[in-house]
Every structure is written in C-alpha cells, then in structure tokens.
Amino acid sequence: MIATLNKICIERPRTQMELRAWVDDLHRQFGETKEGKRAIRLNQGDLVKMFKEEIWPLALFADAFYKGRTDVLFKPVIGNQSYDALVLKTSSQEVVHYLQITQSFDGYQNHLRMLHLEEHGRAPQTGPQLRKHLNEKHVDETWPEAVRHDEVLQQTSKRILAAVQRKSVMRYEPKTSLIVEFEDAHIQSAADRDALDQFARSELLSAASNFDTLYLVSDRERLALRYDSMLERTVRLEKGQG
DSSP states (O other): OOOOOOHHHHTSOBOHHHHHHHHHHHHHHHHTSHHHHHHHHHTOSTTHHHIIIIIHHHHHHHHHHSTTOOSEEEEEOOSSSSOSEEEEETTTOOEEEEEEEEEOSOHHHHHHHHHHHHHHSOOOSSSSOOOBOTTOOOBOOOOOOOOOHHHHHHHHHHHHHHHHHHHHTSOOOTTEEEEEEEOOTTOOSHHHHHHHHHHIIIIIHHHTTTSSEEEEEETTSSEEEEEETTOOOEEEEEOSOO
C-alpha cells in the first residue's frame, strides 16, 4: 500500500500548519513501505509528481514566510492554468497571491539518481553524468567524485537561473509570484549564502521581472530568500545554521 492522492484532498485550502502536517503525514505514509518509497522516488501513481514538485515546495514557502499565520490559506490547484497554487484570505477566500512553483533540479539526472538509488542503494550527487541504456531500466553504477566547491556553487546558481528563465517566458495572472526550490547541500557558510544573494540580485531579478515576487526556498529548509519585483526589500530566514 502507498499513500493515495486525489483532487479533493489536494485542493483543500489549508493554513500553514495544516499544510505542513498534511505533507509530513504523506511523507510518512510513502516511507512506510518499499512500494511507497519507490513511488515517491520514481513519480509512480496519480499526482505523485505534483506532490513532489509543487506541493512540497509550497509547504517550504509557507513555513518560511507565513509561519503560524491563520489569516491566509494555501490551495494547490490541479490543471493547466497559469498558476500552481493560490494564497487566499481566510475570511473571504479572496486571492492574495497566485503562485507559480518550480524546482531548479536537473530533472532527468535527478530521475536517474533515483533509479541508481533503487538499483545500487545510493544516489551520487557529484561525478560523471549518470547514464541509462536505451530501452532499459538499468543505470550504470557510478561513484561520486570530488568537485571544487566554487564549481558546485556555480552549478547551483546556473540551475536556479535556468528554472527562472523557463518560467519567465509564459504569461501569468497579475499578482503572480514565483517559488523556486533549490538544493542547498553545498551552501555551507555565510559567504556561500551571500554569494547566492548577490547572484539573485545581479542575475535572477531581471530574469524574473514579470513576477511580483521571487522566492527561493532550499530543499533542506536551511535557507529562504524573498525578492520583491521593485527590489524594495529582501527577507532572509535561515534554519539550522551552525
């Protein structure tokens, strides 16, 4: 048995705390069985991909910027509309923000990493590009390799920029903000965080100019950045930093 997802459950408006509790419960359900772990790793099952790529980043965003608030609700939306989720006023259900959500991961390589994890018991983050033989599920066994820290940081920044650029070519509702989830495993110091902040100001903001606000949220919940379209202010929240 694996966790089940459906439209009614997904699109139910929730407060920040309710959203996080629901997401954590789904993660627990997926993690209880071998079938569930495989489903979440390989996007098997209805709406699992949406759960990983939109609902989880939405929960990260809500935790970082709306912690403990009950005056707004978060509603993921299924379909081909120009937004992935809504922020609603609790009292009136009026739309406060439209949200477009994306990840800055290399989608295909990340998929191969999950196949590698299934087959070899580990998912290397650095080293040669993973390869899968044509028409086969087999992934060549690959071992991680040391990579210069500055090179990894540069790769992270380039992936975030590519994610922003992909989304910026579309047209959106007024009051639409962009949430980008990124990997933060290699962002380890204040200097690393400052470098990402400077990159965002110099490169990302111009690429995201058709959004009201750009939000960057890290997958390990250690860093969240907000950039208003007019560069009025930046809010940084850091969790678990030593």
